[in-house]
């Protein structure tokens with residue numbers, strides 16, 4: 001894997017090497033039906049997480065970990081996921097979106113601009 005963006009590195013010489021190169025946190029928070037913010041699980045994120053885990057393994061992506069996350073506080077844009085250490089956020093609604101994120105972002109170290117959340121994607125009342 002290529003070097004990660006040094007601008008986001010917080011490493012010190014005392015740190016052990018990273019156990020994983022990338023963490024993909026997929027929000028699987030579920031709220032009751034009708035909640036004003038909705039939730040990622042209600043929009044299908046659990047199945048997308050399962051698919052992402054399986055595909056990452058099939059693709060042999062190496063030291064990459066797909067994890068479930070609780071609410072990431074950008075519910076209105078869900079289903080959302082965030083990739084660290086880059087801190088890049090995506091809205092992924094389909095298996096095809098997941099395939100593209102894994103291929104372009106994780107494998108090829110690019111970005112899937114059409115699915116990225118930006119600093120302009122601020123939940124109501126959070127700006």
Ligand code: FES
Pocket residue numbers: 027028029030038039040041070071072073074075076078080
């Ligand atoms: S429910 Fe997914 S970000 Fe809040």
